[in-house]
Each structure stands twice: as structure tokens, then as C-alpha cells.
Amino acid sequence: MLKRQPETEKTRADATADMSEDLFEGEKGEDAGDPSVAYGDSTTGSSPKTSSIDKLYIVLISLHGLVRGENMELGRDSDTGGQVKYVVELAKALSSSPGVYRVDLLTRQILAPNFDRSYGEPAELLVSTSGKNSKQERGENSGAYIIRIPFGPKDKYLAKEQLWPFIQEFVDGALSHIVKMSKAIGEEIGFRHPVWPAVIHGHYASAGIAAALLSGSLNLPMAFTGHFLGKDKLEGLLKQGRQTREQINMTYKIMCRIEAEELSLDASEIVIASTRQEIEEQWNLYDGFEVILARKLRARVKRGANCYGRFMPRMVIIPPGVEFGHIIHDFDMDSEEENPCPASEDPPIWSQIMRFFTNPRKPMILAVARPYPEKNITTLVKAFGECRPLRELANLTLIMGNREAISKMHNMSAAVLTSVLTLIDEYDLYGQVAYPKHHKHSEVPDIYRLAARTKGAFVNVAYFEQFGVTLIEAAMNGLPIIATKNGAPVEINQVLNNGLLVDPHDQNAIADALYKLLSDKQLWSRCRENGLKNIHQFSWPEHCKNYLSRILTLGSRSPAIGDREEQSNTPISGRNHIIVISVDSVSKEDLVKIIRNAIEVIRTQNISDSTGFVLSTSLTISEIYSLLVPAGMHPTDFDAFICNSGSNIYYPSYSGETPNNSKITFALDQNHQSHIEYRWGGEGLRKYLVKWATSVVERKGRTERQIIFEDPEHSSTYCLAFRVVNPNHLPPLKELRKLMRIQSLRCNALYNHSATRLSVVPIHASRSQALRYLCLRWGIEVPNVAVLVGESGDSDYEELLGGLHRTIILKGEFNIPLNRIHNVRRYPLQDVVALDSSNIVGAEGYSTDDLKSALQQMGMLKH
Numbered sequence: 001m002l003k004r005q006p007e008t009e010k011t012r013a014d015a016t017a018d019m020s021e022d023l024f025e026g027e028k029g030e031d032a033g034d035p036s037v038a039y040g041d042s043t044t045g046s047s048p049k050t051s052s053i054d055k056l057y058i059v060l061i062s063l064h065g066l067v068r069g070e071n072m073e074l075g076r077d078s079d080t081g082g083q084v085k086y087v088v089e090l091a092k093a094l095s096s097s098p099g100v101y102r103v104d105l106l107t108r109q110i111l112a113p114n115f116d117r118s119y120g121e122p123a124e125l126l127v128s129t130s131g132k133n134s135k136q137e138r139g140e141n142s143g144a145y146i147i148r149i150p151f152g153p154k155d156k157y158l159a160k161e162q163l164w165p166f167i168q169e170f171v172d173g174a175l176s177h178i179v180k181m182s183k184a185i186g187e188e189i190g191f192r193h194p195v196w197p198a199v200i201h202g203h204y205a206s207a208g209i210a211a212a213l214l215s216g217s218l219n220l221p222m223a224f225t226g227h228f229l230g231k232d233k234l235e236g237l238l239k240q241g242r243q244t245r246e247q248i249n250m251t252y253k254i255m256c257r258i259e260a261e262e263l264s265l266d267a268s269e270i271v272i273a274s275t276r277q278e279i280e281e282q283w284n285l286y287d288g289f290e291v292i293l294a295r296k297l298r299a300r301v302k303r304g305a306n307c308y309g310r311f312m313p314r315m316v317i318i319p320p321g322v323e324f325g326h327i328i329h330d331f332d333m334d335s336e337e338e339n340p341c342p343a344s345e346d347p348p349i350w351s352q353i354m355r356f357f358t359n360p361r362k363p364m365i366l367a368v369a370r371p372y373p374e375k376n377i378t379t380l381v382k383a384f385g386e387c388r389p390l391r392e393l394a395n396l397t398l399i400m401g402n403r404e405a406i407s408k409m410h411n412m413s414a415a416v417l418t419s420v421l422t423l424i425d426e427y428d429l430y431g432q433v434a435y436p437k438h439h440k441h442s443e444v445p446d447i448y449r450l451a452a453r454t455k456g457a458f459v460n461v462a463y464f465e466q467f468g469v470t471l472i473e474a475a476m477n478g479l480p481i482i483a484t485k486n487g488a489p490v491e492i493n494q495v496l497n498n499g500l501l502v503d504p505h506d507q508n509a510i511a512d513a514l515y516k517l518l519s520d521k522q523l524w525s526r527c528r529e530n531g532l533k534n535i536h537q538f539s540w541p542e543h544c545k546n547y548l549s550r551i552l553t554l555g556s557r558s559p560a561i562g563d564r565e566e567q568s569n570t571p572i573s574g575r576n577h578i579i580v581i582s583v584d585s586v587s588k589e590d591l592v593k594i595i596r597n598a599i600e601v602i603r604t605q606n607i608s609d610s611t612g613f614v615l616s617t618s619l620t621i622s623e624i625y626s627l628l629v630p631a632g633m634h635p636t637d638f639d640a641f642i643c644n645s646g647s648n649i650y651y652p653s654y655s656g657e658t659p660n661n662s663k664i665t666f667a668l669d670q671n672h673q674s675h676i677e678y679r680w681g682g683e684g685l686r687k688y689l690v691k692w693a694t695s696v697v698e699r700k701g702r703t704e705r706q707i708i709f710e711d712p713e714h715s716s717t718y719c720l721a722f723r724v725v726n727p728n729h730l731p732p733l734k735e736l737r738k739l740m741r742i743q744s745l746r747c748n749a750l751y752n753h754s755a756t757r758l759s760v761v762p763i764h765a766s767r768s769q770a771l772r773y774l775c776l777r778w779g780i781e782v783p784n785v786a787v788l789v790g791e792s793g794d795s796d797y798e799e800l801l802g803g804l805h806r807t808i809i810l811k812g813e814f815n816i817p818l819n820r821i822h823n824v825r826r827y828p829l830q831d832v833v834a835l836d837s838s839n840i841v842g843a844e845g846y847s848t849d850d851l852k853s854a855l856q857q858m859g860m861l862k863h
Contacts, residue, residue, distance in 0.1 A: 011742045055101040056551070057185055058094055059178060059197040059214075061207040062087040063170065064160035067107040067146060068118050069126045072441040075370050075401015077410055079160050082469050083227050085441075086320060087203050088126065088146070093321060093540035095127045095144035097548060101195070102142050102185060106174050109148035112157040123147055139188035141181065149173040152834075159410075161253045163206050165834035168768075168802035171213045172782045175772065178218065179559075196558050199223050199551050201272075205230060205257040208264035215267055216764030217772040219675045221554035224268040224313075226278075228466045230257035231285040236374070236463060255826040262288050266679075266746045266763050268313040269554050272547070274467050275491040279315045287741035289313070297744065309681025309688070310744035316550050319492070321540035322472045347446040349439055354450075357395050358431030363518045364456035366447065366479070368399040368470050371409075371416040376461045376484075376504050378419050385427030387511035394456065394518055397434040399447060404437075448477035455524060457482055457517050460489065461504040468492050471499075472538045475531030480524055482513045495538075498531030557678070559776060560671035572639040572651070572778045575612035577860055578785045580642075582616040582767060582800050584752070585790030585815045592631045594810065594846045598788065599637055601852045605861055612639035614774065616767045616787075618752035618759055618794055619643060620714050621650050621666050635664050644719035645750050645796060646770040647676060647761040672773055676718060676765040679746040686710075686720050688745060689760060693722055698729045708758065720760040727755035730821045733795050751795045755821045768799040786860050788851075791815045798825075801833045806858040807840045814846070 065079035066072075069088055073080055091105040105126070110119040118124070126144040151169035152158055158166075182194035189195065201223040202211030208224050215222035230252075237248050249255050265271065265288035273279050283289045294312045301307065354360045365384065369375040377398060384396050398420065406414050424433050439447065451458065451474075458474035458481045465471075465487040472492065474481055481499030483489035493501060500513045517524055536542070572578070579602070583594055595615070602611050615624060621643050628635050635641075635652040642649055649669040681688075693708040707725040714721035724730060736749050736758075746763045775782050785805040789797065792815065801807050829835075843854040855861040 011739060054099055055185075055189055055195060056099055056198045056548075057101055057182065057195050058103045058551070059174075059200045060087055060091055060103065060105045060203065061107075061174070061201065061211050061214075062105065062203040063108055063163055063167075063206045063210065064158075064204065065107075066110070066115070066119055067105070067148075068116075069124055069146060073402060074441055074444075075399075076403075077159070077401075078370055078372050078413055080401075081370050082467060083203060086227075086467065086469060089321065089323060089540060090543075091144045091146070092127045093544050094547070095142075097541070097544040099548070101138075101189070102181070103144040104177075104181065105144070105146045106170075106177070107146060107148055108152070108158075108163075108170070109150040110157050111150075111154050113155070115157055119148070121148065139185075141184055141188055147177055149177065160204070160206060161251070164253055164256045164832050165802065165830070165837075167206060167210050167832075168213070168799075169804055171210050171217070172772075172804040174210070174214055175217055175776065175782075178214070179776065196220055199554060201225070202264060203227060205260040205264070208268075209260035212263050212267035213769070216676075216678075216766075216769050217776065218559045219557045219678070219764075220559070221269045221551075221557055222264075222267050223270045223272060223551070223554075224264040225272045226261060226264075226282075226466075229282050229285075230254050230261055232282045232464065233374075234258070235285070249827065253827070253831055256831050258286075259826055262286060262741060265289055265313055266741070270314045270316050270550055272316050272318055272550075274317070274319050275488045276317060277487060277490060278466070279317070283315065287738045288744070289315075290742070290744075293744060307684070309684025311679045311681075311746050312744050314550075316546075318543055318546045318550075319488075319495075319538055320467050320469050320472065321543035322469065322476055322535075322538055324476065324536075324539060347443065347450075349436075349443040349446050350450050352436050352439075353397055353434045353447070356397075356431070356434035356436075360395070360454075362454065363394045364451040364454045365394050365396045365514060365518075366399070366451040366456060366458050366474075367397070367460065368444065368447070368458075369460065369462065371400040371413045371420070373412065373416060374463050375416075376463050377416060378423060379504065379507050380459060380461050380510060381420055381423045381427075381429075381433070383507035383510040383514070384433075385423060385429055386507070387515065390511050390515045390518075391429070391432060393515065395432055395434065395454075396429070397447075397451065399439060399444075400435065402438050444473070445477060448474055448479050452478040452528075455518070455521075457499070457514060457524075459510075459514065460484060461502065461510055462486075463504050465489050472496075472535070476535050478528050478532055480517055480527035480531065482510065482517060492538075496531045496534045498527040498534075560675045560773075572612055572614075572774065572780070574609075575639065575778075575780060576610040576784060577607075578612050578614055578639070578774075578780055579855075579860075580614045580616050580771060580785060580787045580805075582787055582793070583790045583810060584618070584793035584797070586810075587814075587816070588627060590814045590846070592627065592633065594788065595628075595633065596631075597846055597848045598851055601848050601855065601861075604848075605852075607861075611860075613637060614640045614642060614771070616642040616646075616771065616800075618645045618750070618757070620716070621648065623714075625664075625666075635666070640774060641666070642767055642770045642774075644714075644716055644721075645748075645752065645759045645761050645765070645794065646767040647718040647759075647765040648672075648716055649770055649774070671777070672770070673718065675773060676762045676769075678762065678764055680718060680762045681745045681747060685745050685747060685760065688743060689720060689722065692739070696729070696731065698726050711757070714757065718762055718765060722758040722760075724751075724756050724758060727751075727819065727821050730755055730758075732821065734826050748796075751819075751821065753794075754816060754819050766796055766799055768796065768803075771805070786855060786858055792818045798829055798833055801835075801840065802837075804839065806860065808851075808854045808858065809840065809842045810846050810850075811842050812845050 065084045067084050091103045094100050095103040124146040128143045149170050152166035182196045185195040186193055197220055199221050200211045200214050202208040203225050204227045211222050234254050280291055284291055297307055297312045406417055458479045460483045462484050465484050468488040471481050471483055471489055475496050475498050483501055484504040485501040502509045502513045602608055615638050624641055640649055640651055649672045650666040652664055652666055655663055655665045690710050696708045697704040698707050707729050709723045711721040711723040733751055740747055748761050748763055750759045752759055782804045787800055787805055788808050789800050790810050841854055841857050843850040856863050
């Protein structure tokens with residue numbers, strides 16, 4: 001890491017230098033501190049009025065945890081915490097905002113035993129808005145909904161680290177839902193065209209990559225909220241020294257997570273952060289974002305200057321919101337309570353907590369956090385247990401989610417909870433610490449109120465806090481705070497001014513701060529009053545107003561849907577099934593045989609009219625012609641050709657009335673070209689790649705020889721091709737992609753033909769995405785597609801395996817041995833592909849019998 005850091009800094013410096021030509025004064029001086037110039041937007045300054053919005057459809061994605069609208073089981077496991085609450089409340093608040101017609105929160109459908117049936121319901125209404133307006137303005141599809149998409153094993157609940165291999169399945173299911181809903185809304189409100197989502201907004205890394213794929217498939221704007229970033233987590237775990245990098249990756253799949261976050265930066269138009277610290281200290285760790293370069297690019301965009309093909313997502317600071325339905329007004333905190341203990345009319349949860357205490361009159365120190373190592377609960381217990389004055393002054397209440405038995409909890413959560421109970425016993429804190437097993441989500445405000453009534457304090461000493469919603473909730477209920485100085489609490493406390501910040505690693509500092517706050521009645525009262533006075537700056541209506549004003553500034557993009565006349569003239573539109581041949585790991589001779597055998601199987605089954613063929617390859621259209629025609633094959637046997645690694649789609653046809661007296665023509669799909677041009681670097685990208693190619697050399701003694709050369713013959717408008725003389729001296733593909741991101745060049749770099757060719761295409765161009773485009777445009781269901789691949793392939797091989805389509809892997813010695821250069825990933829293939837999926841089968845060869853058997857097994861042919 002120490003060796004690579006100077007290299008990264010030098011590359012970043014070079015990228016910044018490229019942007020430093022003819023700077024105007026604002027870039028150099030006074031505007032440098034303005035967040036709108038520095039890296040995007042804050043919630044201050046002028047922005048579009050939300051009154052100009054009309055009938056928006058918004059899609060939010062949050063894949064992990066247990067997501068439902070009522071009685072949320074927050075804390076049941078490590079994945080069901082603040083993010084779940086945040087996205088549900090955001091969906092509700094957005095649907096109630098002016099101009100928003102519908103909000104869908106997409107998540108995973110869970111049908112596993114021992115989980116409530118509600119998590120298996122395909123749809124759940126959160127907020128209905130049909131009664132708020134006239135029937136002409138609101139229909140049955142308006143409002144906020146949780147939409148549960150089935151993906152992954154149907155009978156299992158999966159932790160977020162186990163979801164990666166099934167993301168493409170979710171994307172295919174979500175794609176189908178969004179298309180149907182967009183058409184339904186369009187019909188409902190009287191439009192002649194679908195109402196496509198104004199934004200697809202991913203929450204957390206897994207949802208980020210899902211949103212990026214959906215954004216590319218539909219050509220729609222994307223937003224992203226990281227919640228808790230993988231690089232920050234990785235650095236924190238490495239500093240603890242308990243696990244190696246390999247062990248961390250095995251436990252957390254951290255490299256998948258970081259790559260997903262990098263891809264989210266590539267694809268997002270805006271990234272929503274809660275604080276400036278999140279941008280400058282966390283996002284700045286990523287290859288795809290750098291504050292200084294972002295400032296220069298943003299300034300150049302504002303004045304219409306050339307950015308040389310570079311793009312940076314706009315960082316937007318919007319603090320999280322809270323619901324204000326429970327804000328305290330029911331008792332006077334300035335008067336002394338005669339009896340602070342619960343009475344019969346008090347909330348039941350009060351008695352459940354107070355039964356732990358020998359002296360319930362003491363001020364209550366309250367912590368609400370999952371039993372997870374980064375929440376640092378054990379340090380809080382040590383701070384309390386080892387400070388006798390604090391123990392004599394106060395009680396401690398730990399709300400650590402819901403549990404039935406520690407033995408049935410997740411290993412990590414069980415370990416934390418066991419440590420807490422051990423410390424309680426070690427310090428003999430019985431009668432001074434409450435740790436109830438159960439509470440309802442609706443009872444959390446009552447718990448805050450109880451702590452406030454006893455003139456206690458809320459404490460959050462997580463090693464790092466991304467959002468700090470619990471701090472805002474505490475302030476809303478008149479409860480002063482002690483909070484970690486790492487992360488969002490710093491900026492939250494700047495606004496609320498309702499407590500003290502501490503180093504979470506220093507248990508003495510935690511104890512001292514708690515004692516100071518609870519023993520100084522004037523300080524306590526001042527903090528309480530400040531929190532209540534300033535809390536409305538964190539309301540959901542304020543959050544949504546800022547959010548929607550940013551959504552309005554996003555580029556106007558929409559799916560490319562062919563008109564009726566075009567569809568009727570294109571063979572692919574009438575197919576029930578499609579067979580896609582994407583075999584890269586064989587010789588040209590074997591590829592021709594595979595094509596011939598596949599076509600023969602379909603012809604002998606007499607289903608040629610309902611089953612079409614697509615050849616998906618890194619070859620150019622001229623190379624495809626040269627492959628098929630000399631072998632006596634007709635290009636018109638195919639409905640479409642996906643060429644140049646997904647950057648071009650061609651439809652073959654005869655130019656005359658009969659095949660005998662006409663020549664074959666190939667019609668380029670122009671809609672697809674406009675579909676993939678998002679963030680394409682064009683000539684600026686080409687010039688940089690040519691410059692980079694000269695730096696990649698083969699050394700023999702003192703002699704250096706360039707090994708990568710521009711290849712105009714195999715290039716096209718959206719594919720920059722380079723010829724590789726010696727693949728053994730190529731840099732790993734992950735290093736090239738890292739270099740492109742550091743330069744803010746948003747592209748998809750691929751090694752093809754056993755790494756003898758490098759192709760660079762737009763960020764949303766790939767063979768996998770081109771297939772989804774074809775299905776969307778021509779009305780083909782993804783499960784009705786079968787994709788033939790080899791045992792390896794080009795460097796986009798893994799993308800062809802996942803999803804709802806059927807995949808047939810052709811096995812045998814005809815496969816070219818795996819090339820070590822272009823298959824080096826940041827993570828093992830099994831981390832992102834479910835090779836044991838029922839959608840994937842193997843064929844022990846490519847004979848007609850082998851292909852027929854595999855297609856029958858997939859349900860594409862009758863037995």
C-alpha cells in the first residue's frame with residue numbers, strides 16, 4: 001500500500017495538471033472554498049423550485065436486511081439497522097412531496113422460514129396519495145410502495161455479504177417491474193408514452209451496482225448514497241490488526257463492495273452525502289473521486305470549457321431527515337418530577353427498562369445500537385464500569401436490537417453481546433445496567449422520552465458514524481448527546497449544538513464527558529434547549545425539498561424504444577426465445593462449428609420462426625462477415641449481432657427482394673448508440689489512451705519495446721481498439737481500470753482475443769447490457785434467453801453468467817487455456833457468480849446432441 005500510494009498521487013497530480021490550463025480567477029482563488037465549485041452542491045444557494053416538478057416517478061433500491069413499513073425489526077441482525085429505517089422514511093416523505101406521483105422502494109423478497117410472511121409479500125403500500133388530490137391527478141398506482149423482487153435462493157435469508165452473486169437476477173426482475181410500472185403510470189395519467197423514473201437511487205454498495213446496471217439498461221439518471229463505505233471500513237479493520245486483508249475480504253467480501261462503489265461513482269450523476277467530512281475524507285479515498293480535480297472539472301463545466309472527456313459525479317450534501325410526529329411537548333422538563341418512575345399510564349417499555357434498576361431515579365445514559373463491533377458498545381460499558389462517580393450518578397440502558405437467544409444470533413453480534421454481559425458481571429453492574437431483549441420500532445421514541453424525563457443523555461461512541469440518525473432522534477426528544485468525533489456527528493453537533501464530542505477509543509474521555517453533562521444541570525438544560533430549537537433543520541420535508549431540487553437538474557435521459565413500424569420490420573421482435581452465442585474461448589474454426597450446430601438443433605425442432613439467434617462478440621461487423629461467409633453460413637441466420645464488446649448492434653438483411661439477386665446489408669442500431677454515449681470520453685479519452693500505450697513497454701536488457709498500439713481498423717465511434725504485441729507484459733486489467741478512474745475517464749476497458757486486443761467502450765456498454773437492451777426494445781422476456789459461453793472468455797466473461805437468462809457453459813479441451821493476464825480480478829469469480837445456480841448448466845461438448853440436451857434441460861426445447 002505504501003508503495004502504490006505515491007504512484008496514485010502522481011497519477012492524480014497529472015490528471016489535475018491537465019485541467020490546470022487557462023484557469024480563471026475563481027478556480028484559483030475565492031471559489032475554491034465554495035462547496036458548489038469544490039465538488040458539487042450543498043443544501044445552500046440557489047436551486048430549481050420544486051413547484052416545477054410534475055408527476056415524478058422515483059425508484060429507490062435497498063437490497064439487504066428486513067424491509068417493511070410497520071413494526072420494523074431494527075437490530076434483529078447486523079443488516080437491519082438505520083439504513084432500513086432511513087430508506088423507508090425517505091420513500092414515505094418523498095411520496096408526500098409536491099409533484100411526486102409514485103415512489104418505489106425495491107428490495108429483496110424473503111420467503112425463508114422463521115421470518116414473518118410480510119417480507120414475502122410482492123408489494124406493500126407505505127403511503128397512499130390517491131385521496132389527497134382529485135381522481136384526475138391521482139390514480140391507484142400513486143403513493144409509496146415497497147416492491148420485493150425475488151432473487152437468490154428462494155428459501156434462504158442472505159446477509160449482505162452473500163448477495164453479490166445474485167445482483168444481476170435482481171436487476172432483471174427490477175427491469176421488468178420498472179418497465180411495466182412506467183407504462184401503467186403513463187396510461188393512468190393520460191400520457192401517450194411511459195413515465196420513466198426521474199432517478200434510480202441506490203443505497204449501499206450492492207444497491208449501487210444494481211442501480212448502475214439498471215441506469216445503463218434503461219438509460220436513466222442514477223443517484224447513489226453509500227451509507228457506510230467499504231474503503232473506510234477496510235482501513236479501520238486493517239488498523240485494528242486483528243485480520244489480514246485476505247481474511248477481511250473473506251468475511252466481508254470487501255473487494256466486491258469497493259468495486260461496486262467505484263462503479264457507482266462511474267455511473268452516478270449525483271452522490272448524496274450527509275456531511276462534508278464524508279466527501280473529503282471518505283470518498284476522497286476512491287480512485288473515481290478526488291476533491292481538487294472535482295473542483296477544477298466543476299468550474300470548467302460552469303464556464304463551458306473543455307474537460308477532455310473527463311467526468312465527475314456531483315457531490316450533494318443533504319443531512320438525513322427524521323419524523324417529527326413524536327417531538328416532546330407533554331411535560332415540563334424545567335420542573336422537578338415528583339415521581340419519575342413509570343406509572344400505570346406510562347408506555348409499557350418504560351417498565352421493561354426500569355425493572356433492571358435498583359435506583360430508577362438516576363439519570364439514564366441511553367445507547368441505541370446494534371451489537372456490532374464498530375458500534376463500540378463494550379468501550380462504553382468499560383467507561384461506565386470503571387468510573388465510580390459516573391456509576392453513582394447514573395444508570396446505563398443498552399438497546400441492542402431484538403433477540404430470542406444469544407446462541408441463535410449472528411456470530412459477530414453474539415460475540416459482542418457476550419462481551420457486554422461478561423463486563424456487566426466483571427464490574428458487578430447489576431441493578432445499574434438495563435439491556436432488554438425486545439422492543440418495537442414504535443417504542444423507540446418512548447425510550448428517548450424516558451431518558452429525557454430522567455434528565456439523562458444519549459451516547460453514540462461508534463468508531464465511525466456515517467449518518468447519526470439516532471443523534472437527531474435523541475435531540476428531537478429533548479435528550480442531550482455524547483457522540484463520536486469521527487464522521488457525521490461533528491457536523492450534526494455544529495447545527496444542533498446539543499452535546500459533547502469524544503474520541504471513541506478513549507474510555508476515560510467518554511466517562512468524563514458523560515459525568516460533565518449529567519452533573520452540570522445548566523449545561524444539560526442548554527444542550528436540550530439548543531437541540532429542540534435547531535432540530536427542524538433535519539426534517540424530512542426539508543430533506544425532500546433539497547433532494548428534489550437536485551433531481552430536477554439531472555440530464556434528460558430515457559430508454560430507446562423502437563416505434564411500431566420499426567419493430568414490425570425487425571425479425572427479433574417476433575421471437576419467443578433467443579439463443580445468444582458468446583463463446584470467446586475457442587478458435588474461429590470451433591466457433592463456426594458451434595454456430596452451425598446450434599442453428600441445426602433449432603431447425604430440426606421446427607421452431608426456427610419462434611427462436612432467434614444473436615452473436616455476441618468483441619469482433620467487428622466486418623470480422624463477423626469474414627468469419628461466416630467463407631464458411632458457407634448466412635449472416636441472416638442471425639437476428640442481430642452484438643459487436644465490439646457491446647458497443648455496436650447490427651441487424652442483417654437482404655437489400656433485394658430475394659436472396660439470390662441481392663447483397664447482405666447490416667443496419668446499425670442508432671438508438672443503441674445514443675443509449676450508450678453517457679460519459680463517453682471521445683477524442684479526449686483516445687488521446688490519453690494513445691499516450692498511455694506508449695508507456696507500456698517490454699524490457700530486454702537496456703532495450704525497451706512498445707507493446708500496445710492504436711488499432712484504427714478495429715475501432716468505431718464508441719469502441720477504441722488497441723493491438724497488443726506481447727500479452728505477457730500487459731498490466732493487470734484492474735490496474736488499467738484504476739488508472740482510468742483516477743483520470744476521471746469513465747469507460748469500460750476490456751482485454752479480448754486472449755489479451756491480444758484491448759477494447760475501451762462506454763461505461764454502460766457491454767455485451768450483457770446490450771442483451772438487456774435488445775430484450776427491452778423488442779419485448780423479449782429475459783428468462784426466454786439462453787446464452788452459450790465457454791469455460792472462460794474475454795474479460796467481461798463473468799457478466800454473461802448472472803441473471804434470469806439461461807446460461808450453457810460449453811466444456812471440453814477445445815477451450816483455449818485461461819489467460820492469466822485478463823482474468824485477474826480483485827475478487828474470486830465465485831464471489832460474484834452463483835455457479836451452482838439452476839440457471840447455469842454445463843454441456844460436455846458442442847455437438848448437436850450436447851446442445852440439444854442442454855437446451856432441453858433449460859426448458860428451451862421439448863424432450
